[in-house]
Amino acid sequence: MPKTMIEPFRIKSVEPIKMTTREQRGKLLEEAKLNVFKLRAEDVLLDWLTDSGTGAMSSAQWAAIMLGDESYAGARSFFRLEAVIQDITGMAHFIPTHQGRAAEKVLFTAVCKKGDLVPNNCHFDTTRANLEFNGVEAVDLVIPEGLQPSLVYPFKGNIDLGRVEDTLKQHADRIPFGMITVTNNTGGGQPVSMANIRAYSQLLKKFGKPFIMDVCRFAENAMFIKMREDGYQNKTIKEICQELFSYADGAMMSAKKDGMVNIGGFIVLRSDKWLDSVREILILTEGFPTYGGLAGRDLEALAVGLVEGLDEDYLRYRLRTAEYLGEKLEAAGIGFVKPTGGHAVYIDAKTVLPDMPLDQYPAWSLCNALYLEGGIRGVEIGSVMFGKHLEDGTETYHSMELVRLAFPRRMYTQSHFDFAAEAIAEVKIKAHLVRGVRITKQSRYLRHFTAEFRWA
Numbered sequence: 073m074p075k076t077m078i079e080p081f082r083i084k085s086v087e088p089i090k091m092t093t094r095e096q097r098g099k100l101l102e103e104a105k106l107n108v109f110k111l112r113a114e115d116v117l118l119d120w121l122t123d124s125g126t127g128a129m130s131s132a133q134w135a136a137i138m139l140g141d142e143s144y145a146g147a148r149s150f151f152r153l154e155a156v157i158q159d160i161t162g163m164a165h166f167i168p169t170h171q172g173r174a175a176e177k178v179l180f181t182a183v184c185k186k187g188d189l190v191p192n193n194c195h196f197d198t199t200r201a202n203l204e205f206n207g208v209e210a211v212d213l214v215i216p217e218g219l220q221p222s223l224v225y226p227f228k229g230n231i232d233l234g235r236v237e238d239t240l241k242q243h244a245d246r247i248p249f250g251m252i253t254v255t256n257n258t259g260g261g262q263p264v265s266m267a268n269i270r271a272y273s274q275l276l277k278k279f280g281k282p283f284i285m286d287v288c289r290f291a292e293n294a295m296f297i298k299m300r301e302d303g304y305q306n307k308t309i310k311e312i313c314q315e316l317f318s319y320a321d322g323a324m325m326s327a328k329k330d331g332m333v334n335i336g337g338f339i340v341l342r343s344d345k346w347l348d349s350v351r352e353i354l355i356l357t358e359g360f361p362t363y364g365g366l367a368g369r370d371l372e373a374l375a376v377g378l379v380e381g382l383d384e385d386y387l388r389y390r391l392r393t394a395e396y397l398g399e400k401l402e403a404a405g406i407g408f409v410k411p412t413g414g415h416a417v418y419i420d421a422k423t424v425l426p427d428m429p430l431d432q433y434p435a436w437s438l439c440n441a442l443y444l445e446g447g448i449r450g451v452e453i454g455s456v457m458f459g460k461h462l463e464d465g466t467e468t469y470h471s472m473e474l475v476r477l478a479f480p481r482r483m484y485t486q487s488h489f490d491f492a493a494e495a496i497a498e499v500k501i502k503a504h505l506v507r508g509v510r511i512t513k514q515s516r517y518l519r520h521f522t523a524e525f526r527w528a
């Protein structure tokens with residue numbers, strides 16, 4: 073067989089994307105106050121803002137949509153999805169929610185109390201926010217390798233077991249459960265090894281604590297295990313997932329990721345200990361336990377999507393797309409978080425704009441430059457997102473200036489990635505022309521979504 077890895081699907085339905093001129097993009101960006109969040113999506117050529125709920129559904133999923141049973145209680149679609157989820161996770165109880173953060177809100181409200189502490193490799197931002205909203209301390213304990221962007225290490229999402237043990241010893245009475253996020257989104261979409269998950273689960277068991285997984289990208293994580301961890305080369309992705317879930321007492325998922333759907337989420341629980349209190353909150357905030365904030369057709373699409381997401385050819389291609397763009401960036405002398413993760417590439421803006429002072433926000437400026445050059449929309453993960461504007465008018469800066477390009481599932485082809493690589497390399501060649509920015513307007517929380525800028 074030829075070596076080129078092709079998209080393992082053909083295209084049945086197309087959505088045109090709009091070409092714009094550089095001059096038009098310049099005007100559009102200025103109208104958006106130099107903030108790509110404020111652009112209209114139709115003015116973007118390659119929209120790599122997020123992989124969440126943005127992917128393409130298959131013909132089988134669209135067909136399943138017509139089978140949706142929209143009964144309020146006890147719908148056939150619920151039982152179909154329940155059987156699929158029980159098969160993959162081995163857990164008895166399935167609780168649908170409308171997306172991932174709703175699953176977090178329902179579970180944390182039912183199980184956590186003020187003053188609690190929850191360890192994780194890295195809490196995703198909504199996970200952290202939902203814990204903190206309940207007065208719970210969210211502690212990130214990823215291994216030190218996971219915090220070094222240019223270090224190549226196979227499982228940079230692993231949790232630091234030594235620090236977990238210390239935390240369990242010191243705060244046992246405050247910890248309602250331990251968590252792990254697969255793959256570690258906040259840490260660059262990096263995988264967690266099966267050995268790490270197994271050892272973590274044994275540690276939690278020793279201290280009598282349940283183990284809850286955040287499994288948004290469990291299939292991508294399983295593929296990394298198959299490719300990188302000894303003993304898994306000859307196992308199917310489903311077998312690897314089943315082993316992974318066997319160590320947990322429960323899990324939460326945003327189905328907008330590896331569920332291959334545009335909306336959806338769920339909680340699964342092994343025992344019925346928390347079930348009544350979880351269902352109570354679910355009915356209060358999401359809906360009846362057999363639909364939980366989703367339509368019957370959404371449940372059907374997810375039942376098909378979860379199975380399609382385990383397909384090895386698909387996953388191999390999926391992980392290869394990020395790696396492929398990484399190789400092209402490497403050749404152009406552009407730094408990025410290594411190795412590339414499952415769903416995104418994180419460009420190190422300081423390697424493209426080494427001379428730009430931090431107070432002109434290099435990663436934000438690179439984001440703008442990528443839009444101007446190629447109509448590409450990424451997201452800044454740097455000092456606009458994580459820096460702070462202090463009372464005395466001074467600014468704090470983030471340790472890294474990254475631009476994340478996150479890839480919707482089954483949506484962009486190899487030529488889109490070639491195009492993007494050319495555009496990014498061109499921005500580096502013309503780096504001296506890239507203009508920095510200054511903030512003209514900002515809010516106190518999550519300022520990156522709404523901040524306004526002018527050219528520096």
Ligand SMILES: *Cc1c(COP(=O)(O)O)cnc(C)c1O
Binds near residue numbers: 124172286329
């Ligand atoms: C997306 C995501 C969530 C939240 O899910 P939503 O569907 O966006 O509410 C939680 N955890 C992780 C790791 C995620 O990537």
